[in-house]
Amino acid sequence: MTRRRRGRSSTASAATDNDRSPKARTRHRYNTRSRTKRDAMLGGEQEGRKPMLSDEEHRNRIPTLKVVTEGKALSVKSIEKNLMINADAHFTTDYETENLVVRRGMPFDLTVTFDRNINEEGDTITLQFSVGARPQESKGTLVRLKLDVKNKTQVTSLRSQWSASVTSITADVLKVAVCPPANGIIGKYQLFVETHLTGNDEKGLCRYEWEDQDIVVIFNPWCSDDVVFMQDEKEREEYVLNERGRIWVGSSRSNTGRPWNYGQFDNPCLDAALHLLDKAELAEPARRGPISVVRAISALANSNDDNGVLEGRWTEKYPKSSTAPWAWTGSVKILEQFMATDKPVKYGQCWVFSGLVTTLLRALGIPTRSVTNFESAHDCDSTMTIDSHFDEDDEPIPELNDSVWNFHVWNESFFRRLDLPDGYDGWQAHDATPQELSEGVMRCGPAPLRAIKEGHVYLNYDIPFIFSEVNGDKVHWKRNKEGDTEVAYLDPHAVGKQISTKSVGSSYLNDITHQYKHPEGSLEERKVVEFVNRFSKIFTENIYKSETKPDIIFSVSLPSVNIGDDVTVSVTMKNDSSNTRTVQGRMSLLTSFYTGVPSKRLHGDKYTVKLAPGEEETKELTVTGKDYQTKLNPEACLQLYAVFNVIGTKQCFAATKDFTLLKPELQITVPEEMKVGQEYEGTVSFTNPLPINLTNGSFHLEGASILASDVHEFGKPIKPEETVTYTFKLKPRRFGQREIEATFSSDQLSGVDGSAEFEVKRNVQPMDTNA
Incomplete structure (x- = not known):
């Protein structure tokens, strides 16, 4: 009808x-x-x-x-x-x-x-x-x-x-x-x-x-009676009104966030947010509170349920008809494509999902930010421990193992929790990246940060999963020839490193790890883990009873080097006992995806070390740039896998550590002074840092209220040390502090980004609607 x-x-x-x-x-x-x-x-x-x-x-x-x-x-x-x-x-x-x-x-x-x-x-x-x-x-x-x-x-x-x-x-x-x-x-x-x-x-x-x-x-963060009320004016400016952001990716050793255009005021972001609530069939009375809205957006930001906005893909290669996750510069182009077709946009990964959700919720007036957890665990079976299994030859058994992502990005939104007892108001963690089901749908949260920190895993929503991501103990299991499995090594400090978000009023990193957990190894932190394990689906008390003071102290050192340079990783062993000890083991260096999944083996060695009491020795493993340049994934992630056993004792040390090689920044130039409604030109440049040709190179650019998404593709390979430049057009629609975000991607190297901040001044002509 x-x-x-x-x-x-x-x-x-x-x-x-x-x-x-x-x-x-x-x-x-x-x-x-x-x-x-x-x-x-x-x-x-x-x-x-x-x-x-x-x-x-x-x-x-x-x-x-x-x-x-x-x-x-x-x-x-x-x-x-x-x-x-x-x-x-x-x-x-x-x-x-x-x-x-x-x-x-x-x-x-x-x-x-x-x-x-x-x-x-x-x-x-x-x-x-x-x-x-x-x-x-x-x-x-x-x-x-x-x-x-x-x-x-x-x-x-x-x-x-x-x-x-x-x-x-x-x-x-x-x-x-x-x-x-x-x-x-x-x-x-x-x-x-x-x-x-x-x-x-x-x-x-x-x-x-x-x-x-x-x-x-x-929603209204300026109104004290609204549950999203945020008292601090600078925080409202940052988490509601700011269209420019930084999302931390790669390695915790990098202090530079990736530029992201949230663009929540650009068309069609607000319409898209409201359309998704309709698509979720969220009844209008349920739209009074942020909990149901956040859960609906978390579910519909990914395409796993009801053909939401973004389809996730984690592979080395992507169809030419799609956009690889690392090529996106912001949320606006994604939402334009989705609203034009009402079909999932291809493709996204965790930081893209997070940037998209920040845009949608800020458009609706909910204070929201993107948050990165380095060494982020993915607990697949609700045990709240991160389990790795090895066979009798110290080779991993991948199908049995939980993963630890090099980094993972989710969101936090700020509001009062009227559904919970007092004390759980404030920042609430939620995640749109499809990982595990929540009430039958691919979504996660919102979970109060206080509940995560104190281990209150019996509260809504999905607190056990997020607790595991930031504070689960990593348990290494060893299976013998007969098939029996026992705990070989427990690492209580392996996950949840430098949880990061953008600082208020600047582009610097704000480390908020203390909001998610007590200091690592402190009495309070260990009490929380012990309490959480009571709710685990497996009985884990025997794991902690088996802990004994180790004879050999192991430590791992990872490099911070530019892509193309030689890479050296090391493991240091110190004999903390009164007896001579012999240590045997291996180190391997592999390329990997940022999700912790290994890709190609680069180099490995076996070691036998004899240590007198108090003696210390370091073993290194080096891979040259020439050795890895043709095997490296475009995201430039490497993984160290190390297993060492102390002969004559049951002590075992196992570590899987991921890290990302540093990439060059794009160089962006724009006019020093711009006015609303007038046209300008800018340039973006990139120099190939690798000794190989880069094929299918492209620039992606975006800027809130100043530059619609612009893509430039290079028809020819970019040679080693060659510099390529693209000239783009600018036309500001609104005055104020603005930013251009850009990325460079190719078959061999991706995720190279850059940004340029500048101020747009008012124009006395009528075209400036804000004058």
């Missing part, structure tokens, strides 16, 4: 979607949710069940949703949204949308002009706001506010707690201040103005729909 054409009277004939204006068609498409899942689950005839109405049938049965144009009551000539005043008061000036965007818990002003002067004694004016495809007063999705035209006092809807006050009446012009409640439903609201002429019941009613506009209500 088709909806009646909006803006016509209730007697108008039904219209097809093609009869609507482009604006109306867009609103119809995104505001109407499919009920196919529910209908399919019910199936067939359902005489004994609640009647199932289509969205259109539901709306047609609500009298106040019908437009009435013929009558003697006031007729609306126009509605003014007072965009500049409202946007400035609600901190929504930068949203690039035709709709009025307001934050709940704050009043916004509307100006309504009628066809005649307002009679304060005889005219009744009601404002009606509806949200969703099936508005209903009892659900708070249909709000009616009968204005006090005569006394101009505030009126409040008892069901929804919306309020409105007439601020002035001048002849035919009405000015009114409307305030959504601080716990109101977020989403796109349709506005109706209903007028009634007292004593003229037959033709005394008119009902007008503001067809050309929606009023988008979002």
